[in-house]
Amino acid sequence: xxxxxxxxxxxxxxxxxxxxxxxxxxxxxxxxxxxxxxxxxxxxxxxxxxxxxxxxxxxxxxxxxxxxxxxxxxxxxxxxxxxxxxxxxxxxxxxxxxxxxxxxxxxxxxxxxxxxxxxxxxxxxxxxxxxxxxxxxxxxxxxxxxxxxxxxxxxxxxxxxxxxxxxxxxxxxxxxxxxxxxxxxxxxxxxxxxxxxxxxxxxxxxxxxxxxxxxxxxxxxxxxxxxxxxxxxxxxxxxxxxxxxxxxxxxxxxxxxxxxxxxxxxxxxxxxxxxxxxxxxx
Numbered sequence: 001x002x003x004x005x006x007x008x009x010x011x012x013x014x015x016x017x018x019x020x021x022x023x024x025x026x027x028x029x030x031x032x033x034x035x036x037x038x039x040x041x042x043x044x045x046x047x048x049x050x051x052x053x054x055x056x057x058x059x060x061x062x063x064x065x066x067x068x069x070x071x072x073x074x075x076x077x078x079x080x081x082x083x084x085x086x087x088x089x090x091x092x093x094x095x096x097x098x099x100x101x102x103x104x105x106x107x108x109x110x111x112x113x114x115x116x117x118x119x120x121x122x123x124x125x126x127x128x129x130x131x132x133x134x135x136x137x138x139x140x141x142x143x144x145x146x147x148x149x150x151x152x153x154x155x156x157x158x159x160x161x162x163x164x165x166x167x168x169x170x171x172x173x174x175x176x177x178x179x180x181x182x183x184x185x186x187x188x189x190x191x192x193x194x195x196x197x198x199x200x201x202x203x204x205x206x207x208x209x210x211x212x213x214x215x216x217x218x219x220x221x222x223x224x225x226x227x228x229x230x231x232x233x234x235x236x237x238x239x240x241x242x243x244x245x246x247x248x249x250x251x252x253x254x255x256x257x258x259x260x261x262x263x264x265x266x267x268x269x270x271x272x273x274x275x276x277x278x279x280x281x282x
Contacts, residue, residue, distance in 0.1 A: 031172070031200045031207070031223045033135055040220050041173030041257040043111065048160055048234070049080025051256040053093060054112040061113050064092040064103075068118075068156055077158075078116070085156040086148070090119035106177035106252040107216035115254035117179065118156040118193070118238035123149025125243050130192060130208075136217055138192050138208040146192060146208075146239040155194070158253070159235040167260035169224045172197065172234070174256040176209070177216035178249030184214050191248040194237035199225045206237065213249050222261070234258070 034040070043052070056079060065075035068085035077083040078093060085091070094114050095101035102108055103115040128142030148155055164170060178184075178191050191211030198204045200223045209219060225232060234256070242248040 031197050031221050033137055034220045034222060036136070036218070036220075039173065039218060041171050041259050043255070043257060045259050047162055047164060047170075047258040047260065048256055049162075050078050051258075052112045052254060053078045053081075053114045053116055055079045060094040062094055062096055064094040064096060067091050067093040067116060070154070078114075081158055081160050083156070083158050084154065085120065086152045086154045088121065088152050089154075089156050091156055092117045092119065102182050103252050104179040105182050106179065107182045109254050110175045110216070110218075111255045115177075115252050116158065118158070118236075118251040118253065119179075120156045120238055120240035120250070121149050121152035122241045122247065123151065123243050124240035125149075126192070130242075130244070132190055132210055136210050136219060138210055140208075144208065145206075146194070146242070148239045149243075152240050155240075156238045157235060159233055161231050161233040162258070163231040164225060164228070164258070165260055166228060167262070169222055169261045171259040171261060172221040172223060172257070173218060173259075175216060175218050175254045176211055177252045177254075178211040178213060179252065181212055181214055181216065181249055181252070184249070189213055189242075189245045189248045191250050192239075192242060193251045194235075194239075195219075196233075196235045196237075197221075197223065198233040198235075199227060199230055200232065202226070206235075211249050211251050218255075 066073040067077045067083055068074060068089040068091040069077055069083045070085045071089040072087045093116050095103050101113045104117045109115050124146055127145045128140045131139045190213050192208050193211055194206045194208055196204055196206045238251045241250050
């Protein structure tokens with residue numbers, strides 16, 4: 001894991017690129033996906049409650065209670081989080097190995113003993129052809145979005161609302177793997193899940209990302225908030241296994257982190273922006 005000094009340095013470089021290119025304040029408030037690389041986020045300063053789903057106590061481990069509120073088998077959602085889904089949704093919380101900790105044959109979990117599996121059936125379909133970009137973000141050839149199958153009319157949703165402290169910017173980080181992704185070779189296609197973060201874009205869009213069919217992936221973003229007096233809500237959505245290309249894997253989520261980027265990082269950004277402005281005037 002990188003130190004917070006390295007965190008400031010990396011964030012300064014990514015954010016300064018927006019300043020140098022003339023990005024507006026509104027554009028800077030948007031959620032920006034960072035290139036994949038070494039983990040930037042710091043678990044020890046996580047602003048989310050129970051980001052690794054380890055509470056309460058040692059966590060459910062192999063007990064795997066169904067965590068999706070609204071499902072017929074619902075037991076309990078991890079503290080700090082709120083959930084919803086269909087009566088037929090079948091998400092589980094914990095780990096079940098083998099060679100673990102893993103959940104539903106995912107890749108090995110990055111932190112602790114527990115993760116969440118977003119089980120929601122086999123017949124979800126995209127509105128238009130998905131485009132899997134190298135960054136991991138998924139776009140669509142036409143209308144964006146996914147609809148769950150008839151037996152699973154609602155997506156599985158997990159969210160947490162948090163009022164963030166005063167800071168010039170923040171890092172969002174989370175780890176994803178898929179059902180069977182720890183052993184798939186070959187396996188189903190990459191899955192697709194949705195994610196949104198309110199108070200970072202006026203339209204609060206849902207964005208779509210790939211669930212790797214083999215292994216795992218960490219997604220990291222930088223963002224600022226539009227209104228620091230208001231909270232942000234981080235939301236994850238899963239519609240189910242997609243009925244494309246013979247089927248896709250389905251989301252396993254762990255290690256969700258939000259960090260504040262300390263003020264010295266902002267000073268570097270402003271300094272670089274001022275330097276470029278000075279050069280343009282000359």
